[in-house]
Amino acid sequence: MTATPPFAFDGVVRLTKVGTSYVLFTVVIGFAALNTGNNALYIGFTFLLGCLLLSGIASKGGLKHLRVEFAAIGQPWVGRPAHGTLRLRNDSRIWNVRDVVISGGELEPVLVPMVMRRSTMEVPVALHFERRGIVTVKRLDFYTRYPFGFFLKKRRIAINGEVIVFPRLLDNERERRRMEATDDGEVATNRLGPGGEVHSFREYVRGDSLRHVAWKKSASLGRWIIKQTEAEAAKSVHVVLDPFKPRGVSDEAFEEMISAAATYIYVSIGQGMEVVLSLPRVTLHSKLDDATPLMRALALIEPAHEPFAIPHERHAVVFSVGRHDDARTA
Amino acid sequence: MTPARREIETLLLTSFAAVPLYATQAVGPLPLVMFHAVMAGIIIRVAMGKSPELIPAPVMRTIAVLYIGFYIIDAAFISRNAIAASTHLVLFIATYQPIESARTRNYSQRLLTTALIFVASIATSTHITILLFVIAFGFLMFRQLMYVSHIETVAALGHEYVEPPSSRAAMFYLAGTACVAALLFPVVPRVRNPMMQGLAGSLTNASTGLSDTIDFNRERSSTPDPTIVARIWITPDAIPFFTPIRLRGAIYDRFSRNQWLQSAKGFRELRSRDGVYRIARPVGLKRAVTVQQHLMSNTRLYLPSGAYALSGVPVLFEGPQNEALTTMPLRRSTDMVTLDVSVARETEPLVATEPRVVNYPVTKEVAALARQITGGSGEPLAQAAKIEQYLSTKFRYVSDPATIGHTMTVDHFLLRERRGHCEYFAAGMVALLTSLDVPARIAGGFYGGRYNPLTGYFVIRREDAHAWVEVWNGTRWTTFDPTPATLRPGVSQSGFLRAYATAIGDSVTYYWDRYVLTYGLGDQVTIAANAITAARDAVQGAKARLSEQLARLRTPQTAAFIVLVLAAGALAISLAGRRRPVFDLLASHLRGFGIVVGPAMTMEEALAELRAKHPDAARELEPLVALYDEERFSSHADPRRRKAIRRRLAELRT
Numbered sequence A: 001m002t003a004t005p006p007f008a009f010d011g012v013v014r015l016t017k018v019g020t021s022y023v024l025f026t027v028v029i030g031f032a033a034l035n036t037g038n039n040a041l042y043i044g045f046t047f048l049l050g051c052l053l054l055s056g057i058a059s060k061g062g063l064k065h066l067r068v069e070f071a072a073i074g075q076p077w078v079g080r081p082a083h084g085t086l087r088l089r090n091d092s093r094i095w096n097v098r099d100v101v102i103s104g105g106e107l108e109p110v111l112v113p114m115v116m117r118r119s120t121m122e123v124p125v126a127l128h129f130e131r132r133g134i135v136t137v138k139r140l141d142f143y144t145r146y147p148f149g150f151f152l153k154k155r156r157i158a159i160n161g162e163v164i165v166f167p168r169l170l171d172n173e174r175e176r177r178r179m180e181a182t183d184d185g186e187v188a189t190n191r192l193g194p195g196g197e198v199h200s201f202r203e204y205v206r207g208d209s210l211r212h213v214a215w216k217k218s219a220s221l222g223r224w225i226i227k228q229t230e231a232e233a234a235k236s237v238h239v240v241l242d243p244f245k246p247r248g249v250s251d252e253a254f255e256e257m258i259s260a261a262a263t264y265i266y267v268s269i270g271q272g273m274e275v276v277l278s279l280p281r282v283t284l285h286s287k288l289d290d291a292t293p294l295m296r297a298l299a300l301i302e303p304a305h306e307p308f309a310i311p312h313e314r315h316a317v318v319f320s321v322g323r324h325d326d327a328r329t330a
Numbered sequence B: 001m002t003p004a005r006r007e008i009e010t011l012l013l014t015s016f017a018a019v020p021l022y023a024t025q026a027v028g029p030l031p032l033v034m035f036h037a038v039m040a041g042i043i044i045r046v047a048m049g050k051s052p053e054l055i056p057a058p059v060m061r062t063i064a065v066l067y068i069g070f071y072i073i074d075a076a077f078i079s080r081n082a083i084a085a086s087t088h089l090v091l092f093i094a095t096y097q098p099i100e101s102a103r104t105r106n107y108s109q110r111l112l113t114t115a116l117i118f119v120a121s122i123a124t125s126t127h128i129t130i131l132l133f134v135i136a137f138g139f140l141m142f143r144q145l146m147y148v149s150h151i152e153t154v155a156a157l158g159h160e161y162v163e164p165p166s167s168r169a170a171m172f173y174l175a176g177t178a179c180v181a182a183l184l185f186p187v188v189p190r191v192r193n194p195m196m197q198g199l200a201g202s203l204t205n206a207s208t209g210l211s212d213t214i215d216f217n218r219e220r221s222s223t224p225d226p227t228i229v230a231r232i233w234i235t236p237d238a239i240p241f242f243t244p245i246r247l248r249g250a251i252y253d254r255f256s257r258n259q260w261l262q263s264a265k266g267f268r269e270l271r272s273r274d275g276v277y278r279i280a281r282p283v284g285l286k287r288a289v290t291v292q293q294h295l296m297s298n299t300r301l302y303l304p305s306g307a308y309a310l311s312g313v314p315v316l317f318e319g320p321q322n323e324a325l326t327t328m329p330l331r332r333s334t335d336m337v338t339l340d341v342s343v344a345r346e347t348e349p350l351v352a353t354e355p356r357v358v359n360y361p362v363t364k365e366v367a368a369l370a371r372q373i374t375g376g377s378g379e380p381l382a383q384a385a386k387i388e389q390y391l392s393t394k395f396r397y398v399s400d401p402a403t404i405g406h407t408m409t410v411d412h413f414l415l416r417e418r419r420g421h422c423e424y425f426a427a428g429m430v431a432l433l434t435s436l437d438v439p440a441r442i443a444g445g446f447y448g449g450r451y452n453p454l455t456g457y458f459v460i461r462r463e464d465a466h467a468w469v470e471v472w473n474g475t476r477w478t479t480f481d482p483t484p485a486t487l488r489p490g491v492s493q494s495g496f497l498r499a500y501a502t503a504i505g506d507s508v509t510y511y512w513d514r515y516v517l518t519y520g521l522g523d524q525v526t527i528a529a530n531a532i533t534a535a536r537d538a539v540q541g542a543k544a545r546l547s548e549q550l551a552r553l554r555t556p557q558t559a560a561f562i563v564l565v566l567a568a569g570a571l572a573i574s575l576a577g578r579r580r581p582v583f584d585l586l587a588s589h590l591r592g593f594g595i596v597v598g599p600a601m602t603m604e605e606a607l608a609e610l611r612a613k614h615p616d617a618a619r620e621l622e623p624l625v626a627l628y629d630e631e632r633f634s635s636h637a638d639p640r641r642r643k644a645i646r647r648r649l650a651e652l653r654t
Helices: A017-036 A039-064 A173-189 A215-221 A230-234 A251-270 A292-300 B003-017 B020-024 B029-047 B057-078 B082-100 B107-123 B130-156 B167-184 B236-242 B364-374 B380-394 B410-417 B422-435 B496-517 B521-553 B556-578 B582-591 B603-613 B615-633 B639-653
Strands: A013-015 A066-073 A082-090 A097-104 A107-115 A119-127 A133-144 A151-165 A198-203 A225-229 A236-241 A274-279 A282-285 A317-319 B228-234 B245-252 B254-256 B259-261 B276-278 B281-294 B307-311 B336-348 B440-448 B450-452 B457-461 B465-472 B477-480
Touching (some): A013 A017, A017 B130, A039 B130, A066 A133, A066 A151, A097 B130, A251 A274, A251 A292, A282 A292, B003 B082, B003 B130, B020 B107, B029 B082, B057 B082, B082 B107, B130 B167, B228 B236, B228 B245, B236 B281, B245 B457, B364 B410, B422 B440, B450 B496, B582 B639, B615 B639
Antiparallel strands (some): A013 A151, A082 A119, A133 A151, A198 A225, B228 B281, B228 B457, B440 B465
16 A cells, blocks of 8 residues: 555656646736836735745744654554554744644655644544564655645655565455364364373463473473473464575565464464464564564564474464475464 | 635635725626626536526527627627626636536636736725735635646645645745735836726715815705825914814805806916925914825815915916916826915915906895894905804704705705705805905815824815805905804714724824825835935044044043053053063073073973082072973963073073
8 A cells, every 4th residue: 555645746846736736827917017017906815925935934834843852652563553652842932833734655645634723632643554574664754735735745754664564465355264263173182281290391482480491391301391281281382484595485475474473473462362473583472472582583583594494283283385394384 | 625616715715806896897797797696606506516507508608709809899889898797707717618628627827817807806996905805815715726736746746635734824925925025015117108098986975075066956965985085284382372273165156047156267378486385374373284085076186274375296287267276287186286385374366456346146035134134344354254154053954955855045055944064154155245245255175084093194074165255354354154163074983992993094094195005106206315315424424433433532631641642552562562471581590501402401400410510509490490391281271380490590690
């Protein structure tokens, strides 16, 4: 989705159709006044000129004193509008600013009917992101025709808005069913149910209790390993994402794999399961229905051109492109 | 505000734009009435929630096509004026566009058409009330423009109507625009192109002072007219001697068939000397007055009684009637001519003349009345004075001649009616003097005027038109006025508030006439020249003051003082330069003991060296070095410490 209004243009000011007509009209009246020496026409002519001049000064003066910053941005996902808030401040002592259209980058054009002089207001906005990862909103364009619509004035304001955009969630119903089927089917049958017995082992994740550390296994492997009891295993799923992107695999396929993993995690957490996400050199653990750390990791992961060895348990769900091993893939 | 209400506002604005055209008569009333009738019909339809299509659009389009041909016919045969025909066309377009707006979005074009009507209205207006119209129109137009701007912005984003700017915003921008326009108006260049002359109205009303004849065969009425005829500036010291003012423009010295006529006289161009035209010989007190007046009755000048010289006109003619003075017509009838007039208490003709008695057919009754009034007096001025007193006390003044209800002869006025307006009084007195063989004549013009304390001038209006009598005393004409003094025009009293309100109105009109309507290239050149002169004077004044100040300083005492100050300054600088730092003084002292303080050596090291060689001298110097260190590394300088070190070192040296 494009985020530019239909009247976007390069430059600072543009004469509108109404403005062009007005200027021509002023020229005609000016000529008539000069030709006739009729001071009544001169009154009209100077009035027209004054109006034109004031229009330019007002639109420029109004935009000149606008300050803007992001007050808040909601959770941003690729392909979904992220709702946020822009804080606008009009420092001008004279000019109220009206009918301002703000656009630029990922921002959906938004109309601000009025910002009173020497006041601050918050404007709800929607942002549309096309790719995951860190996205920086560097500038916003402010347009106005106010007051009389003779000129379309533009001011570009630098802004520092940096957000981490989460991967696209697959909206396709088929994809979702696939995720749910996997969850309800094979994984469930391998769970032994509640009990004190050790069901499996997994990597240590920050926040895990030291009481669950498998000391012998940790000592033999040289890293922290956690024991999972049957009860814990029953409500958790281990997702492994392999970022290796062999030659010949398109970026689109890689992004599709990331989106599939994100959707799987999102659906799993939505069903009340805990999700452990293993990535090269890092393992993350979802908490209390909060997928944010995992999604942030998925947002930031880059394709690797060398294969990694990611330790994972037997029933882990592995997401990868162009590599098939004995691990079960979603 | 709903779109329907906004549409009504637009239609009202278009209708309003054409209202001044009724007053300016730039176009006939019929097209205007038709225009407003159609607009009213459209407004009613919109107010009822219907489409503005008062006339079916296809019919309107057909009429529009036909109008192209009609425009040529209108310009050539009906209006016989391209501007009037074009105004008709614009009015037609203004009615066509709302009907068409149901199908096409022509909001901007409609505003443009409205603006064209507005221009036609103001271009043909000269009255100050047009300013109120401009302000009202500007306010409504700004609202509409803001609305268009708002609609186009929200439409570009695919939104609905949100919240257009308010009336307050329109007022704000109107005030700003008016301020900018007021600043621009005087500086926009006035360079006239002769291709198309401007439109201007003319002063068409007639009254006594503007008439070529005094015709007693028809009923006359002299209705008050607020139009200003002249403004007269008289210096305060001259006011008691030259008021009430009489602006004289016509001399009625012939009688024929109950009509008083002016004697014909051919045109004769008067010669000027340095731009000053001499028209009579002054007698008595003399003063200068300034007269600003509209030219009326074939560019005739109305000059104050006692005028003997004038300047301010490029050419001056005597004629076409006796003692009438005329000049070249002005570019526009609304323009005023400004004359510098020299006046005296009385004047004598430049060339000696022997006036004859008017050819008034004196009847026995009138002659008897004259003898009865004058008694045995034989001196013309005494006879005139008695007649003047008689008429002004025994006869009744009627301000509105129409109230008498019939025409009458002068004899009828003198012998039976004994009431009338100023022309009857003047004519009656001339008739009576004629019966006594005294040369007399009726003078027509304006009398009195009202003093404006705000601007310091007298205002003469049409309603001040008056007739009085001039009597020949053997050497010159002397003024007599048989009309009762308190009932003459221009002397009516009004309350304080009313007088001031009138004065304010006069002042506004004067400034409007002088600085708006008649403002031109000459004024711009004058302003520029004045500004340059003022700047030059300021610079020269500053130079002169500077030179004066310098001249005052060119005295031996000042020179000695300056030399003294300079010498003291030089000495102080020299001493400061010679004043060696404390470190150098200490080093110099140590050098006396054979210790050279190098650049990388501290005073403590030098003291240690001295202590090794001359322990006694070192003991003496130790407090000084400590003091020096304290001074050197202190956070703030202490002159007393430095002085103490210097003093102690000086003591050690001695």
